[in-house]
Every structure is written in C-alpha cells, then in structure tokens.
Amino acid sequence: MALRRPAEAPLLAPAVRPGRRTLADRESVLGPLLLAPALLYVILLVGVPFFMAILLSFSSAVAGGLEFSWVGFRNFQVLLSDGQFHRALQNTLRFMILSQLLVMVLATAAAHVLDAAFVGKRLVRSLLLLPWAAPVALSSMAWVWIFDSTFSVLNWTAKKLGLLQGWWYWFGDPALATVAILTVHVWRTFPFATVVILAGMSAIPQEIKEAALMDGAGFWRRLFHVNLPMLLPVVAVAVLFGLVFTATDFSVVWLLTRGGPYNSTHVLSTLAFQRGILGASLGQGAAVAIFLLPILLVVAVLLLRVARRAEVGA
Amino acid sequence: MYAAALAFTLFAVFPFYWMLITAFKQNRDLYVGATNLQHIPWIFNEPPTLYHVRLLFLNTPYLLWLRNTAFVGALVVLITLLVAVPAGYSLARLAGRWGERLGIGIFLTYLVPPTLLFLPFARLVSWLGLQNSLWALVLVYPTFTVPFCTWLMMGFFRSVPRELEEQGLVDGYSRLAVIGKVVLPLAVPGMLTVVIFAFTLVLQEFIYALTFISQVDRMTISLGVPVALVRGDVFYWGSLMAACFLTSVPIAVVYSAFMDRFIAGLTAGAVKG
Numbered sequence: 246m247a248l249r250r251p252a253e254a255p256l257l258a259p260a261v262r263p264g265r266r267t268l269a270d271r272e273s274v275l276g277p278l279l280l281a282p283a284l285l286y287v288i289l290l291v292g293v294p295f296f297m298a299i300l301l302s303f304s305s306a307v308a309g310g311l312e313f314s315w316v317g318f319r320n321f322q323v324l325l326s327d328g329q330f331h332r333a334l335q336n337t338l339r340f341m342i343l344s345q346l347l348v349m350v351l352a353t354a355a356a357h358v359l360d361a362a363f364v365g366k367r368l369v370r371s372l373l374l375l376p377w378a379a380p381v382a383l384s385s386m387a388w389v390w391i392f393d394s395t396f397s398v399l400n401w402t403a404k405k406l407g408l409l410q411g412w413w414y415w416f417g418d419p420a421l422a423t424v425a426i427l428t429v430h431v432w433r434t435f436p437f438a439t440v441v442i443l444a445g446m447s448a449i450p451q452e453i454k455e456a457a458l459m460d461g462a463g464f465w466r467r468l469f470h471v472n473l474p475m476l477l478p479v480v481a482v483a484v485l486f487g488l489v490f491t492a493t494d495f496s497v498v499w500l501l502t503r504g505g506p507y508n509s510t511h512v513l514s515t516l517a518f519q520r521g522i523l524g525a526s527l528g529q530g531a532a533v534a535i536f537l538l539p540i541l542l543v544v545a546v547l548l549l550r551v552a553r554r555a556e557v558g559a
Numbered sequence: 560m561y562a563a564a565l566a567f568t569l570f571a572v573f574p575f576y577w578m579l580i581t582a583f584k585q586n587r588d589l590y591v592g593a594t595n596l597q598h599i600p601w602i603f604n605e606p607p608t609l610y611h612v613r614l615l616f617l618n619t620p621y622l623l624w625l626r627n628t629a630f631v632g633a634l635v636v637l638i639t640l641l642v643a644v645p646a647g648y649s650l651a652r653l654a655g656r657w658g659e660r661l662g663i664g665i666f667l668t669y670l671v672p673p674t675l676l677f678l679p680f681a682r683l684v685s686w687l688g689l690q691n692s693l694w695a696l697v698l699v700y701p702t703f704t705v706p707f708c709t710w711l712m713m714g715f716f717r718s719v720p721r722e723l724e725e726q727g728l729v730d731g732y733s734r735l736a737v738i739g740k741v742v743l744p745l746a747v748p749g750m751l752t753v754v755i756f757a758f759t760l761v762l763q764e765f766i767y768a769l770t771f772i773s774q775v776d777r778m779t780i781s782l783g784v785p786v787a788l789v790r791g792d793v794f795y796w797g798s799l800m801a802a803c804f805l806t807s808v809p810i811a812v813v814y815s816a817f818m819d820r821f822i823a824g825l826t827a828g829a830v831k832g
Contacts, residue, residue: 287702290702291706294679295679298678306682361560372571377815379810381765382763382785432574493673495765496766527681527682537672
C-alpha cells in the first residue's frame with residue numbers, strides 16, 4: 246500500500262518525462278539481466294561440476310594431481326565386481342526404503358495426533374521439529390554417545406528392564422550398526438514429514454470431514470477412506486524428500502560408523518568419500534557417486550509428477 | 560492422545576536431553592554406569608558442573624570455529640541475497656512463460672546433492688589453490704543456497720500484488736524504481752527468510768567442509784565439533800555434548816521458527832501467482 250495516493254491526486258498518471266527511460270526499463274533486457282548472476286552461478290558451479298563428476302568417473306584422476314586420463318568404463322567394471330560396492334549400493338537402497346516406510350507410518354500417526362486439539366500442541370510441534378532443524382553432524386554425535394559401546398544408555402535401560410543379557414556393541418556388529426543408522430535416519434526425517442502431512446491435513450475441506458462424520462464413519466474408516474486417500478499426494482511429497490535426504494546422506498553414516506564394522510554399513514556417499522578423498526582415487530570415487538544419479542532421477546521425476554497432481558487436486 | 564503425543568515428543572527430544580545432561584555431568588557421574596548397574600545414567604547422580612563448558616570455551620578452538628562459521632555464513636548470505644533476489648524477481652515478473660520452466664530448472668539443481676559434487680569440487684578447489692581456506696566454502700556454499708532461495712524469492716515476489724507495481728509504472732516510475740520503492744520493501748519478510756535459511760544451511764553443512772578443510776583452526780562449527788573434539792580415540796563427551804547442545808539448539812529453534820515458510824515455499828512456490 247506504499248503507493249496509495251491522496252484522494253485529490255489526479256487519477257491519471259503524470260506524463261512520463263522523456264529521457265527517464267533507460268536501458269533498464271526495457272523489460273526484455275532487465276529480465277535476463279537480473280537473472281544472469283543466478284543462472285551463471287548455477288551453470289558454473291552446479292552444472293559444470295556435475296558434468297565434471299561424470300567425466301571424472303571415466304578417468305583415473307587422483308587427488309593432489311591435476312592430470313586427467315580417460316580410462317573408459319574401467320572404473321565401472323572394477324566396481325561391478327567389487328563386493329564392497331554392492332554392499333554400499335544395497336545399503337543405500339535399504340536405508341532409503343526401510344527408513345521411509347517407518348517414517349510414513351510414524352509421521353501419519355504423529356500428524357493425526359497433532360491434528361487433534363490439545364493443550365500444549367504448539368510446544369509439542371516445535372519440539373518435534375528439533376531433530377529436523379538441528380545440524381545433522383552435531384545431532385549424529387549425540388547418537389554416537391547414546392549408542393556408545395561401553396556407556397550406552399540404551400543398553401543400561403534394556404538390561405535394567407531385563408531385555409538384555411549380554412551387551413550390545415552397537416557399532417561393532419553389522420546388524421546393530423544398521424539398526425542404529427536406521428534409527429537416526431527415521432529420527433531425523435519423520436518430524437519434517439509430520440509437519441508436511443499436518444499442513445496437508447489442514448487443507449482437507451472441512452465439509453468432507455463433516456460429511457464422513459455425519460455418515461457415521463468411525464475413526465479407522467475415516468482414516469483409510471477419507472483422510473489417507475486425500476493425503477496421499479502430500480505424504481508422497483514428504484516421503485520423496487525423505488528419500489532424497491537419506492539417499493544422499495553422508496554425515497549420519499560417516500559419523501556413526503565410518504562405514505564399519507568391516508565396511509558393512511557403507512552407503513554410496515561414504516564409499517565415494519573413502520575412495521575419492523581418503524583413498525585419493527577421484528575417478529573411482531566419482532564412479533561410486535554417479536550411482537546416486539539414477540536413484541535421484543527416479544525420485545525427482547516422481548516428485549514432479551506428484552507435486553503436479555497435488556496442485557491439480559488442491 | 561496425550562500418551563501418543565508424549566511418546567513422539569520423547570523420541571524427538573531424547574538426544575537433546577542427552578546432550579544437555581551429559582554437558583553438565585561430572586565425569587564420575589558419566590563414566591560409571593557401564594560397570595555399575597545401580598548407577599542410573601538418566602539423571603544427575605552428582606551435582607551438575609560447569610567444568611565441561613569451561614573446558615570447551617577455554618581449552619578448545621570452539622570460539623574460533625564460531626568465528627569462522629560467522630565469517631563464511633555472512634559472506635554466503637550476502638552472495639545469496641545479491642544473486643537470488645534479482646533472479647527471483649525476474650522469474651516471477653519479467654520472464655513470462657519460460658520463467659516457470661526456468662524456475663523449476665533452478666529448483667531442481669537444489670536436488671543435486673553435495674555427495675555427488677564434492678569430488679569435482681575437491682579438484683576445483685585444489686586447482687584454485689583454496690585447500691584449507693574458508694574461501695573455498697564461501698565459493699561453494701551458494702550452490703545449495705542460491706537455487707533454494709531463488710525459488711523462495713520467486714514465490715514471495717509473486718505474492719506481491721501486481722497492481723501496486725503497475726500503478727507505480729503508470730505514475731511514471733521506471734521499473735527499477737518501482738522495484739526499489741515498492742517491491743523490495745514488501746519483500747523484506749521474504750529476504751529475511753532467505754537470510755535465515757542461507758545462514759542455517761551454512762551452519763549445518765558437513766561434507767564440503769570435511770573435504771576441503773583439514774586444519775583445525777580453520778574449521779567451521781559443524782565440522783570442528785564432531786571431528787576435532789575427539790582427540791585420538793578419546794571422546795571428551797562432556798565438552799562434546801556441550802558444544803552440540805549450545806550450537807544445535809539455537810539453530811534448530813531459529814530454523815523451525817521459519818519452518819512454515821519453508822514448507823509453504825516448498826509446496827506453494829510452484830502455484831501460479
């Protein structure tokens with residue numbers, strides 16, 4: 246409302262003074278001009294490195310040196326016969342799928358709880374968001390301490406409750422380490438999904454809810470026949486984002502297990518780091534990382550599709 | 560209902576409680592539970608102490624890391640604003656139909672993850688001679704702040720009523736003057752959101768910092784705390800958790816305060832204005 250003119254001002258604008266029009270007034274120029282820095286940045290520092298990553302995967306480049314020699318598909322051939330790589334690829338998919346399945350259930354439940362009116366709802370909601378909003382490298386350290394091999398509070402509690410006879414070495418056993426990583430992934434992504442689903446729930450027209458209630462539909466019936474179908478696009482958006490975040494996560498796995506024990510919990514990103522930076526074999530590392538691409542591509546396509554449908558439905 | 564809400568909240572908050580209680584426990588209190596089942600780790604068994612916090616501030620580079628992070632954060636925020644605000648406006652108002660596609664294109668680059676780009680960047684950084692330099696982070700961090708913030712700004716500019724601008728134009732102001740006098744003041748909340756997001760994203764970044772920075776006194780906070788506070792095999796859990804708590808909780812509070820805008824921007828950015 247900054248330009249509301251006093252009532253006595255002429256309705257028609259004062260004539261445009263000649264000479265005030267500059268180059269910047271020509272919108273065909275101004276538009277691209279304003280956009281150029283962002284476009285340049287994105288092309289130079291996302292686009293170019295992106296293709297560099299692909300090129301690197303076909304090279305025997307090493308860290309430190311700058312030489313570049315084309316080796317064709319050799320890196321990929323090596324990887325395909327590499328058990329560690331298979332394991333990493335499987336782990337990536339496993340963490341993605343299992344954690345998001347859990348997230349879907351937990352987040353839908355949590356959103357329904359939060360949707361009901363109760364005292365302290367705002368507080369609960371903001372507390373729920375902490376895991377998502379806290380820097381993951383730091384909260385992962387808290388989990389490292391929670392799962393600590395000797396001082397694990399979980400072990401203590403399980404023992405006290407009589408659930409545990411021996412001792413769980415969380416990061417010393419491949420199965421337990423996998424559970425630990427999954428826990429952190431779920432812990433970190435379910436709050437975000439909850440809030441997204443909550444936003445989706447408030448968008449369901451009140452009439453539909455009331456109509457279902459009037460027709461005598463019970464809680465579960467309303468959940469499965471009214472709420473969930475209407476929420477599906479929103480849940481899908483939340484879960485797809487969760488998939489991207491778990492697929493590309495590095496910090497959780499790196500800080501919890503460094504890919505151990507015995508390289509059993511590596512995911513693509515940690516293996517790429519180990520090979521490319523610690524092992525100094527950039528080409529190998531890049532080839533590992535490239536396998537993230539098809540995964541991300543599928544998720545991105547699904548995301549766009551679901552988002553479009555959600556829009557139409559809205 | 561309350562029980563379910565409580566369960567979810569406990570699950571979400573537990574690690575933060577654990578940071579807090581560890582940070583103020585005496586060592587005797589921290590390291591006994593393993594051998595003595597009678598010793599309850601969940602509570603303070605000995606009076607709380609400031610020992611670990613003092614250790615963190617006086618004997619570790621924690622404050623230096625804070626300063627490094629502030630330096631990188633401020634520059635990244637500045638770059639992001641300078642780049643994303645004009646771009647967002649251009650996409651929202653001047654670009655016409657191809658603006659829509661270009662906007663989605665720019666947003667998609669946000670999905671290209673650091674874990675795919677850190678290797679080429681490692682090479683770029685060593686080519687530029689920026690290893691172990693905070694400037695490497697200043698250069699690279701906008702790659703994830705710019706796409707996202709451009710998208711956010713596009714949404715904000717779309718929500719500014721077109722009529723206001725047209726009136727300005729009719730009044731004989733140039734387009735740039737209209738942007739300066741009408742649009743930008745109205746977009747201040749949007750720019751504030753961008754500042755918060757760019758800054759918190761910088762605070763949270765880990766893999767680029769791990770790849771480029773190896774010198775302890777040049778680390779940022781979310782690299783230094785997990786990597787450099789562990790000396791050899793010894794974890795100083797008290798100080799470590801104090802650092803985690805003091806850093807992550809303020810960030811999380813600020814970040815979640817802006818969460819609704821984040822979600823609105825994420826989902827509504829595509830809605831035609």
